[in-house]
Amino acid sequence: MVNLTIDGTQVTVSKTATIYEAAKEIGIKIPVLCYAKKLMPYGACRFCLVQVEQMKGRLIPACTTPVSEGMVVTTTSEEIEKVRKTVMEFLLVNHVLDCPVCDKGGECDLQDLAYEFGSTSNRFEGEKFDLPTDEVNPLIERNMNRCVLCGRCVRVCDEVVGYGSYSFINRGFETKIATAYDRGLSCEFCGQCVSLCPVGAILPRPFKFKARPWQIKEVDSVCGYCGNGCTVTLGVKDNKVETIRFNDEIGVNDGNLCIRGRFGYSYVNHEDRLTKPLVRKDGQLVEVEWDEALQVAADGLAKAQQGQGAGILSGARLTNEELFMLKQVAKTLGTENLDNSGGECYKGVTEGLKETLGVAASTGTFPQIEHADVILAIRSDFYETHPVVGMVVNQAIRRNEAQLLVVADKKGKLDKLPREKTLLSQPGLELDVINAMCKVLLDEGLAKTDGVDGVEELQAALADFGLAEVAKRTGVDAAALQTAAKQLAGAGNAAILLAYGLPYQGLSTELATAAANLAMLTGIAGREGSGLYLCGEKANSQGAIDLGILPQGNGLGARAMLAAAAEGKLDALYVVAEDPLSSYPDRDSIAKSLENVPFLVVQDLFLSPTAEQADVVLPAASFAEKDGTFTNAERRIQRVRHGIKSPGEARSDGAILTSLAGKLGSSLAFTGSAAIFAEIGKEVPAYAAFNYNEIGPQGVVWGGETLQPASRKLVAVAGGVAADGDFKLVTGSALYHSGTISTRAKGPTAVLSEAYLELCREDAADLKVADGDLVKVSGNGTELKLKAKVGNRLPKGVVFTPYHFAEAQVNRLYKGEAVIPVKLSK
Amino acid sequence: MFKEFAKGLSITFKHLLPGHSTTVQYPKVKLTPSDRFRGLHRLVPAQDREKCVACYLCPTVCPAKCITVESAENEKGEKYPEVYTIDMLRCIFCGYCVEACPVEAIEMTGAYELANYAREDFEFTKQRLLK
Ligand code: SF4
Ligand code: SF4
Ligand code: SF4
Ligand code: SF4
Ligand code: SF4
Ligand code: FES
Numbered sequence: 040m041v042n043l044t045i046d047g048t049q050v051t052v053s054k055t056a057t058i059y060e061a062a063k064e065i066g067i068k069i070p071v072l073c074y075a076k077k078l079m080p081y082g083a084c085r086f087c088l089v090q091v092e093q094m095k096g097r098l099i100p101a102c103t104t105p106v107s108e109g110m111v112v113t114t115t116s117e118e119i120e121k122v123r124k125t126v127m128e129f130l131l132v133n134h135v136l137d138c139p140v141c142d143k144g145g146e147c148d149l150q151d152l153a154y155e156f157g158s159t160s161n162r163f164e165g166e167k168f169d170l171p172t173d174e175v176n177p178l179i180e181r182n183m184n185r186c187v188l189c190g191r192c193v194r195v196c197d198e199v200v201g202y203g204s205y206s207f208i209n210r211g212f213e214t215k216i217a218t219a220y221d222r223g224l225s226c227e228f229c230g231q232c233v234s235l236c237p238v239g240a241i242l243p244r245p246f247k248f249k250a251r252p253w254q255i256k257e258v259d260s261v262c263g264y265c266g267n268g269c270t271v272t273l274g275v276k277d278n279k280v281e282t283i284r285f286n287d288e289i290g291v292n293d294g295n296l297c298i299r300g301r302f303g304y305s306y307v308n309h310e311d312r313l314t315k316p317l318v319r320k321d322g323q324l325v326e327v328e329w330d331e332a333l334q335v336a337a338d339g340l341a342k343a344q345q346g347q348g349a350g351i352l353s354g355a356r357l358t359n360e361e362l363f364m365l366k367q368v369a370k371t372l373g374t375e376n377l378d379n380s381g382g383e384c385y386k387g388v389t390e391g392l393k394e395t396l397g398v399a400a401s402t403g404t405f406p407q408i409e410h411a412d413v414i415l416a417i418r419s420d421f422y423e424t425h426p427v428v429g430m431v432v433n434q435a436i437r438r439n440e441a442q443l444l445v446v447a448d449k450k451g452k453l454d455k456l457p458r459e460k461t462l463l464s465q466p467g468l469e470l471d472v473i474n475a476m477c478k479v480l481l482d483e484g485l486a487k488t489d490g491v492d493g494v495e496e497l498q499a500a501l502a503d504f505g506l507a508e509v510a511k512r513t514g515v516d517a518a519a520l521q522t523a524a525k526q527l528a529g530a531g532n533a534a535i536l537l538a539y540g541l542p543y544q545g546l547s548t549e550l551a552t553a554a555a556n557l558a559m560l561t562g563i564a565g566r567e568g569s570g571l572y573l574c575g576e577k578a579n580s581q582g583a584i585d586l587g588i589l590p591q592g593n594g595l596g597a598r599a600m601l602a603a604a605a606e607g608k609l610d611a612l613y614v615v616a617e618d619p620l621s622s623y624p625d626r627d628s629i630a631k632s633l634e635n636v637p638f639l640v641v642q643d644l645f646l647s648p649t650a651e652q653a654d655v656v657l658p659a660a661s662f663a664e665k666d667g668t669f670t671n672a673e674r675r676i677q678r679v680r681h682g683i684k685s686p687g688e689a690r691s692d693g694a695i696l697t698s699l700a701g702k703l704g705s706s707l708a709f710t711g712s713a714a715i716f717a718e719i720g721k722e723v724p725a726y727a728a729f730n731y732n733e734i735g736p737q738g739v740v741w742g743g744e745t746l747q748p749a750s751r752k753l754v755a756v757a758g759g760v761a762a763d764g765d766f767k768l769v770t771g772s773a774l775y776h777s778g779t780i781s782t783r784a785k786g787p788t789a790v791l792s793e794a795y796l797e798l799c800r801e802d803a804a805d806l807k808v809a810d811g812d813l814v815k816v817s818g819n820g821t822e823l824k825l826k827a828k829v830g831n832r833l834p835k836g837v838v839f840t841p842y843h844f845a846e847a848q849v850n851r852l853y854k855g856e857a858v859i860p861v862k863l864s865k
Numbered sequence: 866m867f868k869e870f871a872k873g874l875s876i877t878f879k880h881l882l883p884g885h886s887t888t889v890q891y892p893k894v895k896l897t898p899s900d901r902f903r904g905l906h907r908l909v910p911a912q913d914r915e916k917c918v919a920c921y922l923c924p925t926v927c928p929a930k931c932i933t934v935e936s937a938e939n940e941k942g943e944k945y946p947e948v949y950t951i952d953m954l955r956c957i958f959c960g961y962c963v964e965a966c967p968v969e970a971i972e973m974t975g976a977y978e979l980a981n982y983a984r985e986d987f988e989f990t991k992q993r994l995l996k
Contacts, residue, residue: 139920139967140944174942248936248944251921 043110058101058112059087069114070123070155072148073189074102075235077293078198079438083190085126086152089114098122120156127158132165133212135184143239146252149187170215177789178228178244178302183215186240192216192232199295200231201433201456216240227452227774228790229426230301234285234294245302245786246274246282255281258682259289259736261669262300263356263662264777266575267292267405267425268671269300270736273663273682280304280663280683289736291405291675297426299777302786306661307683309783311645313658314687324646324656329688329698336613336655337702339638340372343611349638350376350600350609353588354616355577356780357692358667358679359726360715362579362586364696365615371705375594376609379583380576381623382597383544383855387537387551388573388584395555396564396571397749399584403534403570404673404744409435410568413530415444415523417469417537417554419451419461423774424538425574425672429453432536442530444523446472446515448769448858449839450832462520464513466767466837467858470546471758472520473553474501475509479524480560486528487562493753497556500755512761528561532568540576541622541778542770542842545857549756556753565748574672577778578662582670585723585741597623604632611638615692616659618647621779621845624855627821642695645783648845658689665691666712668734674746676729677738764860766802766838768818770853773841782843794847796825797839798863803829808865816840818861821851838863898975903958905976906951908994909969914939915995917970919946923962931955932962949991953979 041054045062052061057080062069073084082103089101092111098119101112113119130149138144168184193205193216204226208217218224232241258273270290274282283301287294316332317324327335343349351369353362369377379385393399408414408431416422422429429452435441436458443459445451448466453459464472478501480486481494488494510517527533535554539547551573558564558571575581590596595603601619603609605628612633619629633639633652641653650656664685670676685691693712700707709715713731720727725741775781775791782788796814798806808814808827816823816838825840825847833839838861842849852859879885889896898904909916919936935948962971981987 139918139922144920248919248938250936251925253925254921 041106041108043106043108043112045112046114052106054106056106058089058091058104058106058110061106062101062112062114067114069101070152071102072152072187072237073191075191075195076287078191078194078235081190081194083188086123088119088122090116090119124156124158127153127156128161128163130187131158131161132163133168134187135167137185141185141239142242142247143185144251147239148237165212173223174244176224176244178298178786179224179230179233180242180244180247181224182240182242183217185238186216187238188214188216189237191235191237192241195231195235196226198437199430199434200227200229201430201437201452202226205232227426228298228302228786229296230298231295233301243282243302245305249281250276255284257284257286258680259286259678260662260680260682261578261671261677262296263578264299264303264781265425266577266580266672267427268578268669268673268675268677268738269296269427270677271296271300273304275682278683280307290677291673291737292427295427295430298775298790299781299784299787300427303777303781303784304663305785306644306780306783307663309645311783312686312689313644313646313656314689316658316688317656319654324651324653329690332655332657333695333698333702336640336657337699339654340611340613340640341703343638344372344374346610347608348376349374349611349613350595350604351378351613351615352597352600352617352619353377353379353583355380355575355580355583356616356662357579357583358665358669358712359579359582359586359676359719360667360712361691361693361696362583362588363715363719364693364700365588366586367705367707368696368700368703369591371700371703375591376600377588377591377594378597378600379588380580380597380617381541381544381619384539384541384547385575385580385584387539387547389589391548391551392555392573395552395559395750395752395754397752398742398746400581400674400742400746401570401572401574401672402558402564402746402748403572404675404740405431407532407568407570407744408432408534408572410439411435411441411530411532411534412439413442413444413526413533415446415527415533415535416453417446417473417535417550418543419445419447419449419453420543420771421536421538421574422452423772424540424576424777426774428536428572428574432456442526444526449834449837452774460519460523462515462523463834464515465761466769467546467759467762468513469759470549470553470756471504471509471513472515473550473557474504474756474758475506475520476524476527477501477553477556477560478504479506479521480528483525485525486560488560491559491751491753497753497755504758512758527557530561532566533561533563534569535563535571536574537572538574538576539580540772541624542772542853544624544855546759549759552754552756559751559753564751565745567745570745572672576772578671579669581672581674582668585670585725586719601629601632604636607635609636611640612636613640613642614649615642618643618649618779618845620648620652622842622850624850624853626848626850642692644689644780647779657695658687659695660685660689660691664689665693667693668712668716668731670741673740674742675738675740676726676734678734759857762858762860764818764862766836766861766863768816768838768840768852768859768861769857770840770842770849770859773843776841776843779843779845782845794825794840794844794849795828797828797830797833799833799835799837800829800831801835802838803827806863806865812865815864816852816861818859819852819854823848823852898977902975902977903960903973905953905974905979906962906989906994907972907974907996908949908991909972910995914945915949915970915991916968917946917949918968919944919949920967922965922967923971926961926965928959928961929955929957946991949994951989951994953987953989954984
């Protein structure tokens with residue numbers, strides 16, 4: 040701690056603070072322009088000049104100068120004001136000042152400062168900037184005539200996002216911000232630069248001329264896409280979500296978002312949204328009133344339950360409260376057949392972690408990752424599925440010099456970060472690499488085995504996972520593997536990251552179990568500051584697990600239900616917030632199940648391919664239209680808030696489920712989300728500690744920052760099986776999309792609108808295919824045609840295709856395995 | 866006291882004599898309001914469009930909240946008011962909109978005969994205001 044005096048007030052701050060931060064602490068506002076809380080000090084604009092007595096009264100920037108003991112700082116004086124005003128005059132020499140048509144007007148830092156300083160005239164004259172603008176880009180509009188060269192965009196894209204799109208080009212008055220070779224933007228489109236530009240030089244294109252900042256109502260909520268659980272602030276005007284506002288005061292994401300969160304909101308306003316319940320009459324889906332639809336659904340389900348039974352399949356974009364109601368519906372109906380998200384992908388948590396660590400959740404929180412010394416990412420897709428945690432990883436590397444290790448079958452964004460080491464393995468064999476790491480630790484006596492059960496058994500089971508053998512099988516360098524294991528074991532704080540989701544079903548339990556073994560042997564599990572993170576694909580994947588949207592008693596899981604339906608052994612299916620036909624593995628068998636099930640109820644936002652098959656379709660509300668809570672992948676329970684009204688007669692899933700439970704004969708009634716949340720606490724003890732109305736802007740984490748494992752039991756898992764075949768196809772998530780819903784949003788589809796087959800240059804040359812050519816992919820008894828995308832991310836012989844696009848029917852090829860052997864031809 | 870009383874009345878009577886009245890025979894005779902009179906608004910036209918750039922300052926400053934602006938992008942990529950309407954029934958003729966406009970796109974004319982029969986006729990749309 041350091042003591043100093045600012046404008047006559049004594050203040051004690053940490054020794055890493057700057058003068059600006061110290062002044063802020065005691066409520067003294069120093070004007071800044073280039074400073075941003077989440078970026079490193081830079082000092083480009085000189086608005087924050089202050090005087091320090093010890094420095095002989097020289098003017099120094101407050102935002103870059105660290106405090107020192109006994110400093111005496113003056114933040115305002117006539118001289119300082121004069122200098123600041125002159126800085127403003129310089130900035131305004133070439134600034135175009137088109138505030139009336141600039142969308143930043145009203146929240147522009149330059150405008151605010153000019154107003155504050157009363158700058159109405161300028162002693163200097165110069166030419167106004169007349170640079171070309173980029174208004175072609177569908178997401179990010181750039182008008183460098185308004186740029187004040189603060190460098191915030193350059194810095195955030197590098198320091199936080201780790202992409203590095205921009206830099207300063209040219210010199211002197213000609214200086215401007217540009218991309219490489221001054222071309223159009225071709226990046227992640229996360230929009231971090233948009234949120235940090237203090238002026239109107241970088242703006243969200245979809246929001247162009249839509250509204251003024253002061254007309255917008257801000258609603259703090261949680262992103263409805265992935266399990267990262269970023270808080271988003273909806274910008275609502277006239278009952279429409281018009282934009283996502285920058286807000287770094289709430290949530291764990293520091294105002295960072297990915298393209299889905301920032302630009303993927305438009306599906307909410309989509310004209311294809313279902314607005315009225317539909318019931319099939321004479322083979323046609325016709326619009327009916329709610330009461331009729333609910334009655335038909337309730338009667339059909341009840342009748343089925345009398346017969347061979349009904350099953351409920353849910354997605355993980357329902358709030359905790361809605362999931363609770365879903366369970367009530369299942370109970371009222373009397374069915375034990377209940378499951379979520381395809382029933383397989385989350386088993387890494389419910390089986391893998393449960394068996395080993397005795398808990399069914401990640402053990403750490405995301406902010407801890409930034410302070411980890413070593414981070415192990417299993418599968419490079421982690422950045423694609425959970426981009427904002429990926430940004431935390433980048434910050435850990437850049438700020439705290441963390442070592443990043445990646446075990447993956449292909450390269451990705453993570454491999455472009457500095458100080459990273461990728462252990463590139465054959466697809467499907469990441470498991471062997473993790474096993475080998477465990478073996479290294481056991482063999483070399485580095486393993487922390489105190490209080491850990493099953494050491495001997497594991498040691499015996501891992502006999503085949505010697506460095507040399509594994510290196511040979513997987514293609515990973517033995518020495519690198521050994522070093523990686525040692526680094527992980529030797530780290531003070533470490534994190535292991537693994538994502539799960541529909542396209543990652545293959546070996547999901549095994550991988551999680553192996554990761555848990557490694558977490559125990561390295562001491563990561565349960566250690567303060569370290570963590571094993573299993574991150575779900577959907578906004579409330581963790582909530583669905585916490586609330587037990589899983590097969591009850593002897594009930595069937597998702598796969599078994601679908602199989603039973605296909606064989607005519609299940610009489611009804613109730614599908615909530617899922618589109619199995621488009622997203623579940625093995626499309627053909629799902630199609631058969633949907634065809635053969637006598638009664639199908641689908642509750643969704645759109646008339647999805649699954650809904651088209653339904654007997655009853657119930658129109659539901661999106662995340663922006665409801666209240667409740669989501670639990671993200673680090674166990675953080677956050678408030679989802681109602682921002683707009685649902686289109687037409689669509690109702691929230693919660694409301695639908697409540698009415699349906701009523702029709703089925705339940706007498707349970709709640710007065711709102713808070714009451715249900717309290718009820719959840721009775722069933723899920725971890726939730727009992729919190730009061731719905733007291734969940735603050737940072738949410739609440741159940742189980743504490745570090746979740747203590749209930750057991751420490753090593754469970755051996757066999758290695759993966761190398762796939763044969765000419766090419767090995769892996770499927771997964773693409774950065775710009777999440778699940779299938781983002782394909783209905785304008786932002787993500789503007790960047791990526793269709794499925795593709797990614798392959799490496801060498802393979803492309805061998806097959807004589809160029810970017811954009813159609814390639815025939817055959818395997819698993821089917822054949823698909825996909826557009827080739829040639830890149831250098833994949834090793835030879837491995838091809839990748841994203842699973843989001845329903846039309847591409849990638850799930851006809853993908854049947855839930857980790858790798859699919861395929862043949863390619865032109 | 867009586868003297869003062871008579872003096873006062875004489876002034877009054879003087880004004881009653883023909884040629885001394887300040888009122889006119891409206892509507893047969895009409896006065897020309899002063900240049901600073903705040904009457905019906907007019908949107909100033911420019912070359913091929915209205916001068917207004919839909920900055921939303923006038924609807925924001927308007928104390929009677931009677932101005933509706935909806936901005937949009939035209940083919941040239943410029944910002945323009947797709948909708949610009951003033952509800953004359955609510956307007957209090959304060960002139961704040963004129964003062965706020967950064968591009969001098971709105972002014973107030975001398976037109977003060979605004980009475981009408983139907984409510985809709987008090988909705989002054991962009992087309993009417995541009996006349
Ligand atoms: S960047 Fe700010 S000062 Fe410049 S034109 Fe836009 S609103 Fe005005
Ligand atoms: S959108 Fe994101 S990745 Fe693209 S330039 Fe901006 S900060 Fe960088
Ligand atoms: S574009 Fe914006 S953020 Fe980037 S340097 Fe210019 S003013 Fe700063
Ligand atoms: S999709 Fe995930 S990472 Fe992206 S903004 Fe939403 S919650 Fe955050
Ligand atoms: S203030 Fe002027 S430019 Fe702005 S909306 Fe009103 S009339 Fe148009
Ligand atoms: S804010 Fe300190 S130099 Fe810009």
